[in-house]
Amino acid sequence: MSALTVLYALLFYSATAMLVGGVAYKSWVYARTPQPLKIPIPPAPTTRRGVVLRLLLEVTLFKSLFRANKWIWLFGWVFHVALLAVLLRHLRYFTEPVWAWVALIQPFGLYAGFAMLVGLAGLWARRFLVDRVRYISAPSDHLMLALIASIAASGLAMKYVAHTDIVAVKVFFLGLMAFDWQPLPADPLLLTHLALVATLMTIFPVSKLLHAPGVFFSPSLNQVDDARERRHTAGWSAQAGPAARAGGR
Amino acid sequence: MAAFETPALGEYPIIPLVREGAMAHSKPFVAKPEHQQGLGFPGALVPDWEKIAVTKLGELVSQSRALQVFLDACVKCGACTDKCHYYLGTGDPKNMPVARQDLLRSVYRRYYTFAGKHFPKLVGARDMTKSVLDDWYSYYHQCSQCRRCSVFCPYGIDTAEISMAARDIMDSVGVGQKYSNEIIGKVHKIGNNLGLPEAALRNTLDGLEEDVKEATGVDVKFPLDEKGAEVLLITPSADFFAEPHIDGLIGYAKVFHAAGISWTLSSHASEAANFSLFIGNHDNLQKVAERIREAALELGVKRLVVGECGHAWRVAYSFWNTLIGPFDFLDPHYPAPQHICELTYDLIRRGALTLDKSANDDKVVTFHDSCNVSRGSRMGDEPGGQFTIPREIIRACVNKFVDMAPETIGETTFCCGGGGGLLTDDLVELRVKGALPRMQALQRVIDEQGVNYMAAICAICKSQFTKVLPYYKHSMNMIGSVHGLVSNAIVLQQKQ
Numbered sequence: 162m163s164a165l166t167v168l169y170a171l172l173f174y175s176a177t178a179m180l181v182g183g184v185a186y187k188s189w190v191y192a193r194t195p196q197p198l199k200i201p202i203p204p205a206p207t208t209r210r211g212v213v214l215r216l217l218l219e220v221t222l223f224k225s226l227f228r229a230n231k232w233i234w235l236f237g238w239v240f241h242v243a244l245l246a247v248l249l250r251h252l253r254y255f256t257e258p259v260w261a262w263v264a265l266i267q268p269f270g271l272y273a274g275f276a277m278l279v280g281l282a283g284l285w286a287r288r289f290l291v292d293r294v295r296y297i298s299a300p301s302d303h304l305m306l307a308l309i310a311s312i313a314a315s316g317l318a319m320k321y322v323a324h325t326d327i328v329a330v331k332v333f334f335l336g337l338m339a340f341d342w343q344p345l346p347a348d349p350l351l352l353t354h355l356a357l358v359a360t361l362m363t364i365f366p367v368s369k370l371l372h373a374p375g376v377f378f379s380p381s382l383n384q385v386d387d388a389r390e391r392r393h394t395a396g397w398s399a400q401a402g403p404a405a406r407a408g409g410r
Numbered sequence: 411m412a413a414f415e416t417p418a419l420g421e422y423p424i425i426p427l428v429r430e431g432a433m434a435h436s437k438p439f440v441a442k443p444e445h446q447q448g449l450g451f452p453g454a455l456v457p458d459w460e461k462i463a464v465t466k467l468g469e470l471v472s473q474s475r476a477l478q479v480f481l482d483a484c485v486k487c488g489a490c491t492d493k494c495h496y497y498l499g500t501g502d503p504k505n506m507p508v509a510r511q512d513l514l515r516s517v518y519r520r521y522y523t524f525a526g527k528h529f530p531k532l533v534g535a536r537d538m539t540k541s542v543l544d545d546w547y548s549y550y551h552q553c554s555q556c557r558r559c560s561v562f563c564p565y566g567i568d569t570a571e572i573s574m575a576a577r578d579i580m581d582s583v584g585v586g587q588k589y590s591n592e593i594i595g596k597v598h599k600i601g602n603n604l605g606l607p608e609a610a611l612r613n614t615l616d617g618l619e620e621d622v623k624e625a626t627g628v629d630v631k632f633p634l635d636e637k638g639a640e641v642l643l644i645t646p647s648a649d650f651f652a653e654p655h656i657d658g659l660i661g662y663a664k665v666f667h668a669a670g671i672s673w674t675l676s677s678h679a680s681e682a683a684n685f686s687l688f689i690g691n692h693d694n695l696q697k698v699a700e701r702i703r704e705a706a707l708e709l710g711v712k713r714l715v716v717g718e719c720g721h722a723w724r725v726a727y728s729f730w731n732t733l734i735g736p737f738d739f740l741d742p743h744y745p746a747p748q749h750i751c752e753l754t755y756d757l758i759r760r761g762a763l764t765l766d767k768s769a770n771d772d773k774v775v776t777f778h779d780s781c782n783v784s785r786g787s788r789m790g791d792e793p794g795g796q797f798t799i800p801r802e803i804i805r806a807c808v809n810k811f812v813d814m815a816p817e818t819i820g821e822t823t824f825c826c827g828g829g830g831g832l833l834t835d836d837l838v839e840l841r842v843k844g845a846l847p848r849m850q851a852l853q854r855v856i857d858e859q860g861v862n863y864m865a866a867i868c869a870i871c872k873s874q875f876t877k878v879l880p881y882y883k884h885s886m887n888m889i890g891s892v893h894g895l896v897s898n899a900i901v902l903q904q905k906q
Contacts, residue, residue: 229562375483
């Protein structure tokens with residue numbers, strides 16, 4: 162077993178732990194923090210079913226963003242959909258035999274790699290070209306784009322520039338999942354690609370990538386507009402005046 | 411007050427280029443110790459305030475899922491950057507919603523997140539310093555908490571929540587805003603924003619009865635503290651004194667009269683406004699709202715109706731049930747609370763009011779959707795009732811009504827520029843510049859459709875437009891109450 166294999170095996174175990182554990186922890190913090198008042202933002206649904214539909218439209222079609230700015234929507238939506246396709250394409254490295262639908266979408270996943278880069282380039286260009294967006298961009302915002310773009314570029318390079326031994330890669334990852342470590346090919350492009358992916362997974366729960374779980378917990382989006390019909394209390398509003406009064410009666 | 415230029419109204423709205431520091435000089439008067447103490451805040455900046463502020467920030471975040479999510483989730487996409495009327499009117503980049511949030515988010519990151527603790531420069535995290543506090547004071551008082559930006563945010567991040575938290579933190583270390591805090595103190599002590607005692611209120615209402623009698627020949631009552639009345643009307647105290655608000659109050663009284671509904675005002679709860687919302691302090695929010703429950707129980711009323719006031723309706727619609735409910739002592743056949751527009755609209759639909767539209771034939775009317783009604787509440791049973799119901803009332807009272815451009819009304823309405831505790835003369839430059847997007851939309855319907863009257867259902871909007879319309883070369887009499895139009899159109903019969 163090479164030191165390299167051990168290093169990457171440990172890297173992916175820790176990155177996975179950070180991603181899963183970190184996102185689970187943050188979600189738990191969001192879930193347990195009370196929302197004392199009703200603050201839904203219009204157009205606010207008056208039923209739970211309506212809220213589910215609203216969130217669905219937000220996370221699949223980016224409805225509010227579409228309303229706000231067509232360019233950000235275009236680049237952002239293309240990037241996210243492409244990212245999803247690419248992630249699904251990568252399932253083939255973790256399943257044996259490969260599921261039929263994963264095999265079916267392989268070509269789309271490939272185009273998606275380019276679409277991802279286009280989306281990222283558009284978003285990144287805005288950070289330089291639009292003075293308002295330039296003003297609000299911190300170094301971390303540029304680094305995040307650089308990180309994801311490098312992941313996409315290194316991935317595409319392995320397909321179009323210098324092939325790597327993907328069969329061995331698959332054996333490595335299946336081995337990781339079975340806690341039966343197998344050697345990882347020492348291909349520089351592959352090692353770069355994997356190191357960047359592990360970095361992204363690791364910083365996920367301490368970065369703005371928390372928008373992914375966060376959107377589901379956003380009270381302005383997930384509250385039902387029924388303040389008059391159903392009395393809402395939580396946190397301090399459950400202990401303040403009314404409860405004090407009820408105790409005194 | 412330094413001189414400033416009223417922004418020019420172009421042919422079409424433009425997004426200004428970033429002009430750093432353009433409004434850095436704008437800050438409201440700081441509260442004096444006597445304005446602070448009645449609200450439970452320290453009188454002046456306390457020693458060791460940095461630590462206290464940071465601790466308070468942590469507390470607020472741990473008590474609010476909204477803050478918890480909003481401070482983490484922003485990706486700096488830029489969707490909100492051109493949505494704030496104060497940015498559009500000033501070009502100051504700290505008036506872009508995301509930049510305004512970042513004033514507080516940067517401090518939160520520094521003390522409460524891994525990235526900010528260890529890599530502050532990378533993620534734009536900052537220590538809590540005096541210059542940060544000064545920035546907060548300036549720019550969190552350039553936010554009217556109108557929530558327009560949050561309609562466009564893909565995560566629903568609500569800058570109002572962050573601006574309220576920042577003001578609460580500033581109050582907790584002794585740096586309050588004079589305008590809001592002085593007013594809240596008056597409500598605690600006397601029961602309304604104006605500090606109007608019972609005798610003066612009674613006097614005013616008696617005067618109104620005489621005026622209406624003179625104008626119409628009808629005995630329309632303006633009852634105060636009448637036990638056993640069916641309706642307790644909670645209305646902004648500006649309705650008792652200010653123009654054009656008072657025409658609205660006369661309108662409510664005529665509607666009650668025509669429908670034969672017994673009603674009363676309360677001297678104990680003679681204020682619908684609750685400025686505690688603006689300063690984000692829930693103890694004061696609760697305390698001010700509590701007076702209304704006390705008055706309703708004391709007078710034994712069956713219904714709570716709220717007059718034309720934007721943020722008051724947000725507090726009433728969205729928060730009263732939580733803060734001062736349950737309303738099990740009220741008549742369950744009516745929504746609790748009910749907006750005066752809901753009540754009037756219901757009567758119109760049932761044919762219970764006689765309205766003569768020609769009484770308003772001198773007017774071509776448009777309607778300004780107030781931010782807190784539009785984005786903090788609802789009316790009626792259907793989503794969007796807060797937009798359709800006031801318009802239906804206007805249409806029933808006037809022959810000529812037109813709407814302004816769709817992106818400037820409804821849920822994407824522009825704030826008047828004076829909401830959120832900014833309706834004070836020490837912020838007049840901000841108020842004039844912040845009114846730009848609304849003035850632009852108004853100018854278009856004036857030019858193209860001959861509009862000469864803008865109706866609103868918010869006391870702050872009415873006062874703000876009265877002040878800023880002349881800056882844009884319009885008469886301050888252009889702005890009026892929706893129930894002022896009702897008052898003109900309604901045909902009364904003397905009760906037998």
